[in-house]
Amino acid sequence: MDQKPDTSGSGVPLVPKSLGIKVGMLLAFSVTVAVALVVYVLHAGGAFEEFQRLTLVTDNAEGVAPGMDLTFAGFPIGRVRRLSLRDDGKALIHVRVAKTQVRWLRTTSKFVLEVPLVGSVKLRAFTSNLEDPQLADRAVVDVLRGDTAETVPEMVATLNNILNNVGHMTASDSSLQLSLANLRVVTERMAGKHGVLGAALGSEDNAKKMIQAIDRANALLASLGGVSQRLDSVLAKTDQRVLGPGGIVEETQKAVRQANAILGEVSANLKRVDAILTDAQAVASNAKVATADLGALRAEVEASLRKVGALIDEINRKWPFERDTTIKLP
C-alpha cells in the first residue's frame, strides 16, 4: 500500500500543491459528471417538461402498468402515471402527456388499449383529423379495448368443431375413407390386366365381354364393308340397266312412242264413234216418234187384254169346276 502511516498527525501539509490541483480537478470533474448524469436522467424522466393530464376510462385496465407509454403513430407521447378505480366500477388510467406532444391529441382522437395474444398491453392514440380542436387539460376519454384473448374461447370452439369434422372425416368408417377405399379398388383394377376398362366395368369378366363385343363389332364392320362393296356393284349394274343403252329408260321411251301412236289411232276411232253417235241420234229421234205410236198401241193392247180378262173371268164363272170366286186375302 502506498500510505505511510507515520506521516500523519504532524500538522504539516503533507502534499505538494500539484497533488491538490489534481485531486481538485478530479473532484470537480466527478461532481460535474454526476450532476450531468442526474440532470440527464431527470430530463429523460420528464422532470423538466410541462405536462398535461389525461384520464382514460375503461372497463378493464388489466395489463396496464404505471410507466407504460401512450404511443401515437409508434412514438411515445405520454406515460401512464397511475391507475385507479372509479365509484361506478370503471378503471381510470391517468396519463401524463408532455405539453410539446399534446398537439397530436384532438377532441376526436381515439384511444385504444391493445391486448395482444402474446406480449404486453399497448396503449395507442389515433387522430384522424389534426385540424380538430386540441384535447383539453384533465380531459376524461373512453378507451376502446381490443382484446385478442377475449376472442380466444370463440376461436377454440370453432377450432373444436373443425377438429371434430376432421375427426369424422378421418374415422375408419367415414365416407372419405370409404371413398378412398373405393378409389383404391378402382385404381387397382386400372393397374390390372384390363386397365381402365376393368375399373369402369367393375370386373375382369365384364371387361372380357366388352372386349369380345368390340371384337364382334369389328368383325361385323368388316362384313358390312363387304356388303357395302357388293351394294356398290349392284348399284353400278342397276345404273347401267336403267340408264345405259337398251336400258329400262330407253325401252320406256320406245313404249311411250308406241303409246302415242296408239292414242292417235284411238283418237281417229273416237271421231268415227262420234259420227256413229250422230247417226244414232237420228235413229233415236225416229224411235221417239215410233214410241208415241206405241203408246196408243199399248192402250189398245191393254184394253184388249182387259176384255180378254173379263172374258176369262166370265168363262171361269161359267166353268163348273171352278166355283170358288171368293177372294183369298193373304
Add this chain to the structure above:
Amino acid sequence: MAFGGEIILQPRSWQRLLRFGGYATVAALSPSSYGPAARALAVRQIYLTAWKVLPAYLAFSALLSVVIIEILRNSEIVRSAASALGRTHVDTALDLVLRVLVLELIPLSTAIFVALRSGAAIGAEVALMRVQGALEDHRERGGSPLHAELAPRIAGAALSVFSLTALSVALAMFLAYMSFFGGSSAGFDMYTRIVGHLFNGFILIGLLLKCLLFGLAVALIPLATGLEAEVGKLGTVPAAVLAGLMKLFLVIGVIEVLSLVIKYVDVVEVLSSLLKYD
C-alpha cells in the same frame, strides 16, 4: 482478539461502530474539521484512493461493462423475451444493461475496489496509530483525533467512492450507447426514452442513497474497527484490520441485497404469503 471473526460476532463492536459512525460523519461534514493539515490529509487520501487508480479502475469497469453489454445484447434469451413481450430488442436489452450495470454492478464493484484498495490500508493505519498511542498523544496535546486524523480520511474515502462511481457509471452508459447505436446520434432519443423509463424518481434516489451508503461503509468501517486494536499490543492489529474488512463486506452485501429487495421484491406480498402458509 486473535481472529477477526470474533470481533464481528460481538454486538458491542457493532454498537461502537454505529456510535463512532455517527460522530465521525458529523465531524466529516462539519467545515470546522478541516484545518490545513486535515485538508491535506483528505487530499492525500483522495489522491491515493481515487486519482492514482483512476486509469486502471476505468479500464477495469470499461471491460466489465463491455462484457456485460455484449452478453445481454447478443443473448438469444433477451431477444426472445423481447419478442414475447412485444417490445423491441434494443428496448429490452438496453433496459437490462442499465439495470445490471448502472444500478448494481458498477456501484458494487467500485465499493469493493475502494474497500480493497484503501479500506485495509486505512484500517491498518488507524490500528497502528492506536497501538502506538498516537491518538492519545493527539488528545493530550489538546486536539481531537477524530477531527484531525479520522474525519479527513473518512471524507477522502467517501469522496473517492463517489468520484469513481460517477465516472465509471458515465463510462458504462456511454459504452452502452456506443455498442447499441454506434457513433450515430440517431439513437439518442430512444436511449433517453429508455433511460427515462428506467430511472424514475424512486430508482434514482435509491441509487444515490446506495452510493452514499457504500461510500460511508467503505470509509467508516475499516477505520472504526481499526480503533479496536489495543494500545501497545502490536499483535491485535491484523485481527482488527481483518475484522474491519469482514464487517465491510458484510455491510456492503447487506446494502446491496436490501436495495435489490426493495426494488424487485414485493415485501408485503412475500411476508403475507409466508404467514399464510405457516
